[in-house]
Amino acid sequence: xxxxxxxxxxxxxxxxxxxxxxxxxxxxxxxxxxxxxxxxxxxxxxxxxxxxxxxxxxxxxxxxxxxxxxxxxxxxxxxxxxxxxxxxxxxxxxxxxxxxxxxxxxxxxxxxxxxxxxxxxxxxxxxxxxxxxxxxxxxxxxxxxxxxxxxxxxxxxxxxxxxxxxxxxxxxxxxxxxxxxxxxxxxxxxxxxxxxxxxxxxxxxxxxxxxxxxxxxxxxxxxxxxxxxxxxxxxxxxxxxxxxxxxxxxxxxxxxxxxxxxxxxxxxxxxxxxxxxxxxxxxxxxxxxxxxxxxxxxxxxxxxxxxxxxxxxxxxxxxxxxxxxxxxxxxxxxxxxxxxxxxxxxxxxxxxxxxxxxxxxxxxxxxxxxxxxxxxxxxxxxxxxxxxxxxxxxxxxxxxxxxxxxxxxxxxxxxxxxxxxxxxxxxxxxxxxxxxxxxxxxxxxxxxxxxxxxxxxxxxxxxxxxxxxxxxxxxxxxxxxxxxxxxxxxxxxxxxxxxxxxxxxxxxxxxxxxxxxxxxxxxxxxxxxxxxxxxxxxxxxxxxxxxxxxxxxxxxxxxxxxxxxxxxxxxxxxxxxxxxxxxxxxxxxxxxxxx
Numbered sequence: 042x043x044x045x046x047x048x049x050x051x052x053x054x055x056x057x058x059x060x061x062x063x064x065x066x067x068x069x070x071x072x073x074x075x076x077x078x079x080x081x082x083x084x085x086x087x088x089x090x091x092x093x094x095x096x097x098x099x100x101x102x103x104x105x106x107x108x109x110x111x112x113x114x115x116x117x118x119x120x121x122x123x124x125x126x127x128x129x130x131x132x133x134x135x136x137x138x139x140x141x142x143x144x145x146x147x148x149x150x151x152x153x154x155x156x157x158x159x160x161x162x163x164x165x166x167x168x169x170x171x172x173x174x175x176x177x178x179x180x181x182x183x184x185x186x187x188x189x190x191x192x193x194x195x196x197x198x199x200x201x202x203x204x205x206x207x208x209x210x211x212x213x214x215x216x217x218x219x220x221x222x223x224x225x226x227x228x229x230x231x232x233x234x235x236x237x238x239x240x241x242x243x244x245x246x247x248x249x250x251x252x253x254x255x256x257x258x259x260x261x262x263x264x265x266x267x268x269x270x271x272x273x274x275x276x277x278x279x280x281x282x283x284x285x286x287x288x289x290x291x292x293x294x295x296x297x298x299x300x301x302x303x304x305x306x307x308x309x310x311x312x313x314x315x316x317x318x319x320x321x322x323x324x325x326x327x328x329x330x331x332x333x334x335x336x337x338x339x340x341x342x343x344x345x346x347x348x349x350x351x352x353x354x355x356x357x358x359x360x361x362x363x364x365x366x367x368x369x370x371x372x373x374x375x376x377x378x379x380x381x382x383x384x385x386x387x388x389x390x391x392x393x394x395x396x397x398x399x400x401x402x403x404x405x406x407x408x409x410x411x412x413x414x415x416x417x418x419x420x421x422x423x424x425x426x427x428x429x430x431x432x433x434x435x436x437x438x439x440x441x442x443x444x445x446x447x448x449x450x451x452x453x454x455x456x457x458x459x460x461x462x463x464x465x466x467x468x469x470x471x472x473x474x475x476x477x478x479x480x481x482x483x484x485x486x487x488x489x490x491x492x493x494x495x496x497x498x499x500x501x502x503x504x505x506x507x508x509x510x511x512x513x514x515x516x517x518x519x520x521x522x523x524x525x526x527x528x529x530x531x532x533x534x535x536x537x538x539x540x541x542x543x544x545x546x547x548x549x550x551x552x553x554x555x556x557x558x559x560x561x562x563x564x565x566x567x568x569x570x571x572x573x574x575x576x577x578x579x580x581x582x583x584x585x586x587x588x589x590x591x592x593x594x595x596x597x598x599x600x601x602x603x604x605x606x607x608x609x610x611x612x613x614x615x616x617x618x619x620x621x622x623x624x625x626x627x628x629x630x631x632x633x634x635x636x
Contacts, residue, residue: 053183055194057149059379061352064359065149066372067196069183070142072174075195081136082123089118116479120486123161128154131329133198143198147568151380152193159571160187162578166490186493190551192568230291231269234308237288238364240266241311244285245366247278289315307361314354318374321347325377333381348378397579402623404576408546411553415545418503419538423511430515437516445513452522462529463597478589481537485544485581489551489574496552503545532608533591536616540584547574547581580619587615 053069093115126134132144132152144152144160152160163186167173173185182194232240243262247255255278263277266284273280289312324344327335336344355371363371405412430437437446448462455461484502491498517526527534550570558566595608 053181055147055149055182055196057147059149059352059375060383061349063352063356063375065376065379066368067145067149067194067376070140070195070197071183072177074140074142074197075177075183076174078134078136078140078142081139082134085135086119086122089122090115093118110475112475112479116475116482120161120482123164124154124157127152127161128157132157137195141198142195144193144195147192147194149376149379150383152191155572155575156191156193158578159575160185160191160193162486163187163190163490163493165487166493189564190493190567190571192564192571230288232266232284232288236266237308240281240285240288242364242366244282307358307363307367310354310357310361311363311367317347318351318354318370321351321374321378325374325381328381329377344378345382348375348382351375351378396576397583398622399626401576401580401583402619403626404573404623405543405580405620406623406627408543408550408573408577411546411549412542414549415499415503415542418500418545419507419542421507422504423507423514426508426511427515427518428511430512431518434516434519437512437519440512441509441516445516449517449520449522452517452520452525456522456525461599462526475589475593477592478585481540481585481589482582485540485578485585488541488544489547489578492548492551492574493555494552495555496549499545499548499552503541506541528602528605529596532596532605533588533612535609536584536588536612537592539616540581540588543577543584544581547577550574550577583619584616587612 053071055067055069057065057067059065093111097111097115123134127137127144133142137143144157146152146156164173167176167185167187173187176185176189177183180189182188184194188194230237240262243258247259250258259277259281263273263280266281267273270280270284274283321344324336324340324347328344333341333344351371351374355368355375358367358371426440430440452462484506488499488502491500491502514523514526517523551567551574554566554570555563561569591608591612595605600608
């Protein structure tokens with residue numbers, strides 16, 4: 042059983058066992074630090090969003106292509122800020138870094154980009170009526186809904202700053218015996234174990250204390266030890282530092298154990314191994330910046346060997362009841378080594394290409410039953426809406442928005458003039474395409490997020506969208522304008538509709554995992570469903586990018602019907618090839634949410 046310091050007893054913890062049978066003890070971040078981090082991040086988002094919005098307004102008429110790109114960037118910033126920072130920056134946004142907290146997996150590993158996407162695509166659900174705050178308050182691991190789906194947890198990650206253990210030269214002028222920097226050959230410790238621990242705590246934490254507090258504590262400690270060392274420097278801080286380094290050197294020597302109590306053995310462990318820990322910390326910081334690739338061929342086996350050594354030191358430190366600061370530091374070092382050696386492969390451009398081209402279509406094939414269900418949930422209300430409006434045209438003002446009624450009313454005149462349902466000027470088409478893409482992706486993401494409500498949210502969004510399209514088609518058919526409407530839709534419609542169905546399938550997977558987890562624990566079933574759903578949403582983004590481009594440049598243009606039909610056939614071919622690649626890949630690899 043892991044021993045915990047008294048200061049940590051009232052805090053929530055996550056314990057993770059490494060392959061070396063060492064338990065990593067993470068302190069879970071509370072609602073206060075997470076709220077402050079979120080406020081800082083949203084402030085940054087507001088500044089970025091305001092700057093991009095102003096730039097879009099300034100360049101709207103002069104550079105439509107630039108404005109279109111700015112719209113996409115603005116949308117990507119809003120939706121991708123948390124995902125990109127957490128997925129690519131070791132689980133920390135700027136706000137989390139400022140507050141000293143980090144997102145990790147339940148297994149203790151660093152979060153992947155897919156994990157970060159899963160937890161943040163559900164952010165709208167968590168923000169709705171502050172549902173996420175409620176879950177953080179009641180969950181034993183302080184998880185919001187996004188964390189439950191992604192299998193992640195937010196932990197404290199304050200750096201444990203420890204003064205270097207080397208002894209500076211020239212220590213003899215402090216007036217302390219044997220304070221030369223080398224471990225004495227025959228000297229035994231001068232301080233009792235509890236005195237040494239007190240002195241070490243002060244030495245390691247003094248730099249982080251306010252100056253007034255530091256001076257007061259230094260004066261109290263100097264008064265306690267001063268009688269034994271009459272020849273000492275006038276500066277209390279210099280005296281205490283010299284005394285600490287001298288005692289540290291003595292405890293590294295052959296007579297270093299003053300007592301046979303557990304605490305004395307722990308003190309000697311710290312004294313003898315802290316220099317090795319300093320060296321491993323430098324390697325860990327190097328790996329954190331550039332991965333294992335940052336190490337040379339000689340340093341890589343050294344890093345692995347040092348990791349195993351540090352893991353053993355952590356186990357011994359816990360056994361002998363080391364102080365909380367030592368345990369926290371060793372836990373951080375072991376966690377850094379563990380995440381570096383056992384983490385997933387780095388996200389290269391080749392891996393990103395493989396994700397979108399192979400894993401995403403394979404996921405659709407594996408989830409084909411959910412996709413079929415989503416298609417039926419959409420199509421049946423669509424057919425019902427079409428039949429209802431054909432049978433009762435008077436219901437149109439009750440079920441359709443005013444804009445569709447107005448376009449149907451003006452449709453006959455526009456058709457007689459040779460105009461299409463929507464025709465944007467050539468200079469406006471890039472902006473139209475970008476706005477269509479962002480809107481459709483937003484709808485798809487919301488359709489997925491609705492699955493967390495036991496699948497009911499996804500079902501309602503699919504059904505309402507199907508009913509709306511069916512009713513609109515019935516109303517235009519009553520006016521003799523069904524071909525006029527679908528001439529506009531035919532180019533991009535298939536990809537757009539299929540994307541919505543796939544997003545709904547991802548939501549249904551979440552709902553099913555919550556209701557019927559099968560043989561797995563519900564928590565694990567939801568996490569696995571969420572990871573497979575991220576691959577479905579990756580395919581959704583691909584479909585909607587292509588469909589939005591078609592809608593903005595072809596459907597909203599002046600292209601004749603043969604061109605629109607050709608584009609539609611091309612989109613069917615693209616979808617067929619994409620899914621065929623998924624069939625081929627699903628036969629070679631099992632995509633189950635884990636890489």
